[in-house]
Amino acid sequence: MAASPSQKNQLFLGLFIHSIRLGELQYLHDAAVCVDKGGKIVAVELPCDQEKAEDKLYPSLGWTPGDVLVTAAKDGQFFFPGFVDTHLHAPQYPNVGIFGKSTLLDWLNTYTFPMEASMAELPRARRVYARCVRRTLAHGTTTAAYFATIDVAATNLLADLCLAAGQRAFVGRVCMDRLGPEYYLDASPAAAAAAARASIDHIRTIDPGFALVSPVLTPRFAPACSAAALAELGALRRETGLPVQTHVSENADEVALVARLFPGHASYAEVYDAHGLLEGGRTILAHAVHLTDAEADLVARRRAGVAHCPCSNTALTSGEAPVRWLLDKGIAVGLGTDMSGGYSPSVLEAARQTVLVSNHLAMPAAAAGVERAPDSHRQPPDDNERARAKLSVEEVLHLATRGGAEVVGLSDRVGGFEAGKEWDAQLIGLAAVPDGGGEEDGGRAGAGAADEGNVDVFGWETWEDRVAKWVFGGDDRNVRKVWVRGRLVHSRSPS
Incomplete structure (x- = not known):
């Protein structure tokens, strides 16, 4: 039998970046994406945090907080289609x-x-x-x-x-x-x-x-x-x-x-x-x-x-x-x-x-x-x-x-973050360089930053520039988590 998606509904919070047409990326800041137990996106809301999602989205979807797994992107992280x-x-x-x-x-x-x-x-x-x-x-x-x-x-x-x-x-x-x-x-x-x-x-x-x-x-x-x-x-x-x-x-x-x-x-x-x-x-x-x-x-x-x-x-x-x-x-x-x-x-x-x-x-x-x-x-x-x-x-x-x-004939199912598509996605992390360039700890990138891969972000780059740095400098170390049909299939950090 086919592998089952997540056994819980899921809420994803943070920055979502996806292509909406050839040559144009859309940046959804402070957004919420709801994914049902079947791995399908059922709602996209912005701006939205967890409290607003619980007050507004959960009732409309028939969800209860205890039946929802929440994943929030940290600073310097973003969700991108698989x-x-x-x-x-x-x-x-x-x-x-x-x-x-x-x-x-x-x-x-x-x-x-x-x-x-x-x-x-x-x-x-x-x-x-x-x-x-x-x-x-x-x-x-x-x-x-x-x-x-x-x-x-x-x-x-x-x-x-x-x-x-x-x-x-x-x-x-x-x-x-x-x-x-x-x-x-x-x-x-x-x-x-x-x-x-x-x-x-x-x-x-x-x-x-x-x-x-x-x-x-x-x-x-x-x-x-x-x-x-x-x-x-x-x-x-x-x-x-x-x-x-x-x-x-x-x-x-x-x-x-x-x-x-x-x-x-x-x-x-x-x-x-x-x-x-x-x-x-x-x-x-x-x-x-x-x-x-x-x-x-x-x-x-x-x-x-x-x-x-x-x-x-x-x-x-x-x-x-x-x-x-x-x-x-x-x-x-x-x-x-x-x-x-x-x-x-x-x-x-x-x-x-x-x-x-x-x-x-x-x-x-x-x-x-x-x-x-x-x-x-x-x-x-x-x-x-x-x-x-x-x-x-x-x-x-x-x-x-x-x-x-x-x-491959799946444009109706994957490739973006619209409601109705399946949650095939990756969480990308970029390494934030602290003030002082990490010299205080022997030149290391800073606490936790080394775990975010080899793309250094100093904080003054636009998100367009950060994405370009990821494309030309990124690799699997930047891939924090990967989901297919809502199922977590890869993680570089504790789930």
Whole structure:
């Protein structure tokens, strides 16, 4: 059965910060948010303290003080929506930081496939998956879209562990019947579909309504799947209505390989569309670095979303995804850590790298006296497009929350603090530097401040500046508590 939310109604007090639209954060000072036993936000009131909440909100909700758990943010702390990681590979977690000296396709054979295949040993898989889930929760990731492996039992174990830990998750049994080593391939297209169905059935057993954990159809990427395998998964998609996750246009060599393997199709994205894997508006396409204009238009028409993975794209020298261009095309974009192509389990790290990659896209190559090679996949950016390429702190935090929620099909449930949404949230703490800079105690940050992570706040910064300091300097040490559907799933301090 699905893990239950809190057994009490809950009142949260303090500062709440969330994105209300791309590029705009809303700061709710001295606010109160009421969350019922089912983990749903039922009231938002400001200004409001505990006394006012008990006098005004509790009676309207039918609550009594003895049935309410109260959590108040301290000075320097704020509530923020949980992060949505739209793309990561749980079995690759042990390889984080190991990129080798090659690009994507060589890296898969050297590092990735052997590690994934080893997860068939369930004790090993449990050790890896449990750590991966705990680490992502500790970084504030309340929703994760996981690629598992081709092994059904190991995939089911990942789903079990996500449910037990309380993380909202999409768990996909990877399908691939070619390109990989013989020891790590589906025996046939029919076998790939049957294995996917077996994992779906297991997740339906442990979480019948997919309230917390959902299956997701997962063709690894087009080169690793025959046309027959893609067709089987497309038929399963139409039958079940389940979401799909896969990769697209991550690497230039990969794009060329797709053209050779699927000569009858106009483009990489069109391969998925022709096999029924873009329809329905619930497809997560990781990377999308080298989409053509026509492909981007197709993705937008099909209401598929893109998981932007800046750390991985840089680490594997895949390219710089033009996020602003994708957004201008009307495509939903979220952020992905893409471990282990990416080196960190932190969506916050992905957010800061998204800013930096966008800055690089805004830098004309001519400024360094270098001529860019012609881009065969889309029209070269003009000066206006370069100028607009840069993304702000507010924009990348939107992608990390509401944008990601839209990409995974949960925009009606998570991503913000409106009544009716579920309480997927994190409590962030920043370190206050005392008068004298802490010299009186040997240079330490001050009593209790060191426990609030490595972002120093002196008191004169605006909240906009504090959020920027958190984005560029923060990590899991700043994540004090994490909730999913109202359930406390991580804490760095006594609850």
